[in-house]
Each structure stands twice: as C-alpha cells, then as structure tokens.
Amino acid sequence: MTAGADTRADAEQAWAKPGGEDHHATRLQRLVKRFGRGTVIGVPYVWLLLFFLLPFLIVLKISFAEFRLGLPPYTPLLEWIEGSYLQIRLALGNYLFLLDDPLYALAYLNSLKVAAVATGIALLIGYPMAYAIARASPSWRSVFLLLVILPFWTSFLIRVYAWIGILKNNGLINNALMALGLIDEPLPLLNTEFSLYVGIVYSYLPFMVLPLYATLEKMDVSLMEAAADLGCRPFKVFLTVTLPLSMPGIVAGSMLVFIPAVGEFVIPDLLGGAGTLMIGKVLWSEFFNNRDWPVASAVAIAMLVFLVIPIVIFQHYQQKQAERAEES
Amino acid sequence: MRNRSFLLLSALAFGFAFLYLPILLLILFSFNESRLVTVWGGFSLKWYAELFQNEQMLDAALVSLRVATTSATLATVLGTMAALMLVRFGRFRGRLLFTGMITAPLVMPEVITGLSLLLLFVSLETTLGWPSGRGIDTITIAHTTFCMAYVAVVVQSRLGGLDRSVEEAALDLGARPFKAFMVITLPMLAPALVSGWLLSFTLSLDDLVIASFVAGPASTTLPMVVFSSVRLGVTPEINALATLLVLVATVTILIAAALMGRQERDRARAVTRAVAKERGA
Numbered sequence: 302m303t304a305g306a307d308t309r310a311d312a313e314q315a316w317a318k319p320g321g322e323d324h325h326a327t328r329l330q331r332l333v334k335r336f337g338r339g340t341v342i343g344v345p346y347v348w349l350l351l352f353f354l355l356p357f358l359i360v361l362k363i364s365f366a367e368f369r370l371g372l373p374p375y376t377p378l379l380e381w382i383e384g385s386y387l388q389i390r391l392a393l394g395n396y397l398f399l400l401d402d403p404l405y406a407l408a409y410l411n412s413l414k415v416a417a418v419a420t421g422i423a424l425l426i427g428y429p430m431a432y433a434i435a436r437a438s439p440s441w442r443s444v445f446l447l448l449v450i451l452p453f454w455t456s457f458l459i460r461v462y463a464w465i466g467i468l469k470n471n472g473l474i475n476n477a478l479m480a481l482g483l484i485d486e487p488l489p490l491l492n493t494e495f496s497l498y499v500g501i502v503y504s505y506l507p508f509m510v511l512p513l514y515a516t517l518e519k520m521d522v523s524l525m526e527a528a529a530d531l532g533c534r535p536f537k538v539f540l541t542v543t544l545p546l547s548m549p550g551i552v553a554g555s556m557l558v559f560i561p562a563v564g565e566f567v568i569p570d571l572l573g574g575a576g577t578l579m580i581g582k583v584l585w586s587e588f589f590n591n592r593d594w595p596v597a598s599a600v601a602i603a604m605l606v607f608l609v610i611p612i613v614i615f616q617h618y619q620q621k622q623a624e625r626a627e628e629s
Numbered sequence: 630m631r632n633r634s635f636l637l638l639s640a641l642a643f644g645f646a647f648l649y650l651p652i653l654l655l656i657l658f659s660f661n662e663s664r665l666v667t668v669w670g671g672f673s674l675k676w677y678a679e680l681f682q683n684e685q686m687l688d689a690a691l692v693s694l695r696v697a698t699t700s701a702t703l704a705t706v707l708g709t710m711a712a713l714m715l716v717r718f719g720r721f722r723g724r725l726l727f728t729g730m731i732t733a734p735l736v737m738p739e740v741i742t743g744l745s746l747l748l749l750f751v752s753l754e755t756t757l758g759w760p761s762g763r764g765i766d767t768i769t770i771a772h773t774t775f776c777m778a779y780v781a782v783v784v785q786s787r788l789g790g791l792d793r794s795v796e797e798a799a800l801d802l803g804a805r806p807f808k809a810f811m812v813i814t815l816p817m818l819a820p821a822l823v824s825g826w827l828l829s830f831t832l833s834l835d836d837l838v839i840a841s842f843v844a845g846p847a848s849t850t851l852p853m854v855v856f857s858s859v860r861l862g863v864t865p866e867i868n869a870l871a872t873l874l875v876l877v878a879t880v881t882i883l884i885a886a887a888l889m890g891r892q893e894r895d896r897a898r899a900v901t902r903a904v905a906k907e908r909g910a
Binding site for chain 2: 350427448460556584604
C-alpha cells in the first residue's frame with residue numbers, strides 16, 4: 302500500500318462524507334477499503350507466487366540434485382553436517398549429462414524445428430481464414446468466429462485421437478484411396494512427420510486465427526483503399542500495407558502456437574510414433590519411465606532457457622494489447 | 630475483386646473443412662455397428678450402451694467433473710481479481726512480476742507446469758506435511774493456476790472496454806466502492822465471467838498432461854483413462870464419448886452465445902430508450 306493511495310482514499314472519503322461528521326465510520330470505511338484493495342491484490346498474487354513461481358525455483362533446485370532410490374527420489378541440496386555447518390551440494394551432473402548424450406540435443410533441435418514448421422503452416426492456413434472472417438459481413442463474422450472457437454471447447458485429446466482413425470493403415474484415407482484403386486498398399490501416414498505436423502497444426506489453428514482476426518478486424522480499411530486508389534496492385538497493397546499492420550497478430554498467434562508446441566507431449570506420442578524425438582516426450586519418459594526427477598528437472602530448465610525469449614516477446618505483446626484496450 | 634473474394638472464401642472453406650471433418654467423422658463412426666472404427670457396418674447405439682457400463686470411465690468422469698467445477702469457480706474469482714488489479718489499480722509494487730506470472734501460464738508447455746507443480750507438492754509434503762498424498766485437491770490447485778490466467782485475459786479485455794461512467798455515477802451518488810463494484814461493475818462483467826468460467830471448466834476437463842503429473846494413484850481423471858485406452862488402440866467407445874462431449878460443448882456455447890447476445894441487445898435497447906426519453910423531456 303503506497304502513501305499516495307492512502308491520501309487519495311482519504312480525499313475520496315472526505316468528499317463522499319462532507320465534513321466527516323462520523324469520524325469513527327470513516328476510519329472503519331478506510332480500513333475496509335484498505336483491506337479490500339489489499340485482498341484483491343494479495344490473494345491472486347500470493348496464489349501465483351506459491352503455485353507458479355515457487356514451483357520453478359524448486360525445479361531449478363532439484364535439477365542440481367542427484368538421483369537416489371527412495372522418497373523423494375533426489376538428494377537434498379542443503380545438509381547439516383554433524384549439526385554444526387551447512388553443506389551445499391550442487392550437482393552439475395544432470396546438465397553435463399544432457400550435454401554429453403546427443404539424444405537430448407537432437408530432441409531440443411528437433412522440437413524447435415517441428416514447432417517452427419508447424420507455426421509456419423498454421424500461419425499459412427490461418428492468415429487467409431482470419432482475413433476472410435474480418436472482411437465478412439458482421440452477421441457472418443460472428444458465425445465464423447463461433448466456428449473457429451468451437452473446436453476449443455471440444456476435447457483436445459479427442460481431436461488428436463480423431464486423426465488416428467483417419468491416418469492409420471486401414472484408416473479412412475487409405476481405405477478410400479485403395480477403394481478408388483489409386484494405391485495397392487496403404488500409404489504409411491500415421492507415425493510419420495506428416496501426421497505429427499497435421500496434429501499440431503490442427504490442434505493449434507484456432508490459437509493462430511483468433512489473434513490474427515483481432516488485429517485484422519481493427520485495421521483501417523481506408524489505408525488499403527488509399528493505396529489501391531493510388532494505383533498500387535492488390536498483392537503489393539497486401540505486402541506493403543496489410544502485412545506490416547497485422548504484425549502484432551502474426552507475432553501473438555505464432556507465439557501461442559510455437560511455445561506450447563515445443564513442449565508438446567500428447568501429439569508426438571499419439572501421432573508421431575515411437576521414433577519421434579521431441580523434448581516434451583523426453584521429459585515425460587525421464588519422469589514417468591526412468592523416474593529420474595533430477596534429470597527431468599534439468600530437461601525442463603533447459604527447455605525454459607530456449608523458451609524465455611519467445612515468452613518475453615509474447616508477454617510484451619500481451620501488455621501492449623492490454624494497454625491499447627484501456628486507451629480505447 | 631470477385632476473384633479475390635472467391636479465393637478468400639475457398640481459404641475459409643478449406644480451413645473449416647480441416648477443422649470440422651475429423652470431428653464429423655468421429656461422430657459418424659460412433660454410430661457404427663462394427664468394432665472397426667473405419668468400416669461402416671450399419672447403424673447402432675451399442676457403443677453408447679457400453680460407454681455407460683464402463684465403470685472406470687464413469688468414475689473418472691465424476692472425478693473430472695468435480696475438479697473442473699471447483700477449479701473453474703476458483704479460477705474465475707482469482708482471475709477476476711487479477712484482471713481488476715491490472716486494469717484498475719494502476720501501478721503497484723511488483724506489477725511487472727505479476728503480469729509476467731499471469732500471462733506465462735497461457736503459453737507454458739504443460740510438461741513443465743506439471744512437473745514443477747508436482748515437485749512443489751512433494752516438497753511441501755516433506756517439509757510441512759501438506760498436502761498428504763496427491764489427489765483431487767492437488768489437481769484442482771494445478772488447474773486453478775493455469776485457468777486463472779485465461780479468466781484474467783477474458784475479464785481484462787471486457788474491463789478495458791467497459792464504460793466507466795455508470796460506475797462513476799454510482800460513486801458520485803455516494804455508493805461505496807465495494808457496493809458500486811457489486812451492483813454496477815459485476816453485472817456488466819457477467820458475460821466475461823460466464824465465458825471465463827466455461828473456458829476454465831473445459832480446459833480443466835480436457836487436461837491430460839498436468840493432471841498426470843499431480844494426480845495420485847486413487848484419482849484418475851477422464852482424459853487419463855481416454856489416453857491409456859487410446860494408446861492401446863482405437864475403440865468406438867471413445868467415439869461415443871467424443872460425440873457426447875462435442876454435443877454438450879456445442880449446446881452450451883450456443884446457449885451462452887444466445888443469452889449474451891440477448892443481454893447485449895436488451896442493454897442497447899435500454900440505452901436507446903433512455904436517450905429517447907431524455908430528448909422527449
């Protein structure tokens with residue numbers, strides 16, 4: 302609570318009750334008000350500190366511990382030796398292990414590649430969709446928007462599952478192609494890079510379309526008309542006016558797809574097959590199959606290091622959006 | 630010009646076909662007699678009957694509904710408070726940290742969130758003795774944390790676009806801030822609160838990864854059961870479940886959209902009426 306806020310609160314109180322005839326009540330009110338503001342700030346703040354920030358510090362801590370059999374399955378970092386002095390043991394072994402085994406580096410690089418390519422494809426499909434929705438008549442616009450949002454509300458897991466039935470060897474695509482006599486043997490579609498990309502693009506497409514729509518809808522159409530009136534060709538108008546102006550939407554949509562896709566587990570596991578190397582899968586198996594919590598923590602911290610820059614870009618954008626919303 | 634709108638329309642049609650064909654096929658094959666999910670063997674409702682006899686799945690659905698109801702409610706309260714802080718309180722100590730913490734869960738890979746929360750719960754248990762074991766409570770806390778970020782975004786955008794003059798009028802007329810908030814601001818925020826709650830509810834009902842980390846042996850959620858049966862192969866029972874989920878989601882969204890649309894229209898009409906009255910007087 303700052304002093305400035307207090308004086309403002311006082312001023313408001315004095316103004317609301319001219320003369321302040323009931324001194325006791327004003328003090329009580331002030332207390333209530335201070336308490337109210339304190340609660341609104343305090344509760345979500347404490348919640349996030351406890352359940353969002355603190356967990357990361359613990360992950361960081363355990364990534365420096367060593368694996369041991371027992372519960373919890375890691376060695377303590379701080380130990381009282383003979384009750385007299387505190388020993389701090391930082392084991393860098395987990396990180397060295399990540400550097401040593403090429404599997405991890407490959408998994409990180411592959412995850413970044415897969416996420417980047419999937420983001421690109423989602424942008425190519427999502428941009429024309431968002432553009433078409435933004436230019437549609439208002440009544441159609443809300444129908445189209447509803448149609449983009451609706452898949453959000455149906456289970457993600459089940460939408461991924463739907464593709465198994467479509468892509469597998471005796472799945473719908475292969476059955477249809479064989480019935481038409483186009484192929485004699487089923488095409489291997491499931492458990493390939495192709496199915497992995499289909500799954501990621503499919504699941505994250507609405508996240509790309511919505512922010513793109515939000516910027517394209519607010520865009521001033523007269524700018525494009527002016528360019529066209531001055532003899533600019535439609536494609537050039539798009540490249541020099543529309544595209545740069547929609548950059549905030551492109552950034553936000555891309556980050557909303559790219560960052561979660563890097564750490565994706567379900568899609569590579571169900572559609573990518575056993576051979577897919579993605580870091581989310583590696584973390585999962587370190588934790589659930591090898592039960593090596595310290596290495597899993599080190600994998601998580603290393604993933605965060607890769608993702609810090611995209612996350613900061615995303616937050617910067619979110620902040621700007623919020624400020625713009627307040628101004629308007 | 631016509632050429633361009635044709636292109637745009639085909640892009641839109643392609644996008645929606647991509648989004649909806651898999652779901653429609655899923656629904657179609659839930660009524661399939663055959664066990665093979667991809668060969669049509671005649672119309673049948675038997676997979677629905679089997680679904681409702683699958684006790685493991687029903688138990689898990691109950692766990693999921695309990696978690697989703699509690700965490701959506703908590704997330705709506707906390708997320709609304711967070712949005713109020715960000716929009717109305719201006720600068721306060723630690724604002725930067727707070728905005729960071731409230732937006733990060735939107736994009737944080739689930740494996741990281743899940744692992745970090747599990748390690749927190751284990752550390753708390755070894756140092757404080759709470760929570761003893763993991764189960765519904767720990768899943769609820771985890772879901773509340775990432776859902777409140779979504780609620781905050783939804784409420785924040787509504788708060789930003791809100792006409793403050795009504796609220797200021799109430800304050801000018803002597804309403805206390807708390808009362809003005811309850812009587813004026815909260816009803817105006819209602820659509821955002823409803824969509825925030827519904828969004829949190831679905832996100833919680835849908836989450837597999839975070840729940841897998843923080844669930845105990847006795848608490849299995851619906852996505853966990855679905856995931857393990859999908860890993861074993863495709864079964865029409867899952868198609869039946871999917872159809873029911875899609876149906877519930879569609880009906881809920883349509884009702885919510887209709888209600889909100891009507892509320893907005895009513896408000897607009899009331900404003901026009903008030904303005905007309907003012908002019909007439």
